[in-house]
Amino acid sequence: MEFVKIADKDKANYMELLLIADEQISMIEKYLYIGDMFALYDDDVKAVCVVTEEEYGIYEIKNIVTVPKYQKKGYAKNLISYIADYYKESGKQLFVGTGDCPGILKFYEKCGFLKSHVVKNFFTDNYDHPMFEDGIQLVDMVYLKREL
Ligand SMILES: CC(C)(COP(=O)(O)OP(=O)(O)OC[C@H]1O[C@@H](n2cnc3c(N)ncnc32)[C@H](O)[C@@H]1OP(=O)(O)O)[C@@H](O)C(=O)NCCC(=O)NCCS
Incomplete structure (x- = not known):
């Protein structure tokens, strides 16, 4: 297993994968080039992730996805462990925001995150179309955090 930091010039090569986790290109473009991939x-490639520094020492996972046929094999959990280790010297906390979907929340809890706060109507205010995950419409953004 190898972890690779992707250069800006190569990030767009992973767009198809990033779109599985965040289905609007204009939203991905807001963080892709200010973040680390x-x-x-x-x-x-098994999994990719984009992380931004939101304020000094506060990092946020903006996108994480495992290639569908390789899901549930521990790849995303390994990638999150690597990222937490990568930022532990410079960071205090790692956040992630997601829809209010039991499966994804369970995944983050298994990766050491605890619920932090909710941003009301994030998905309905920021996306140009309604989105659904496991049949549930995404409305509020649920934030979870993990100490670094
Ligand atoms: C969410 C996602 C990144 C998880 O990737 P993954 O490589 O399958 O996750 P892992 O195999 O590392 O799972 C880690 C743990 O979470 C659990 N888990 C993963 N997905 C889960 C789900 N949908 N429901 C419940 N538990 C889940 C695993 O069983 C595993 O538990 P364990 O540590 O007890 O064995 C992957 O499902 C994905 O790419 N989904 C589509 C994109 C997406 O929704 N991204 C998140 C946007 S916020």
């Missing part, structure tokens, strides 16, 4: 390779 990491990829987990195990022969080929």
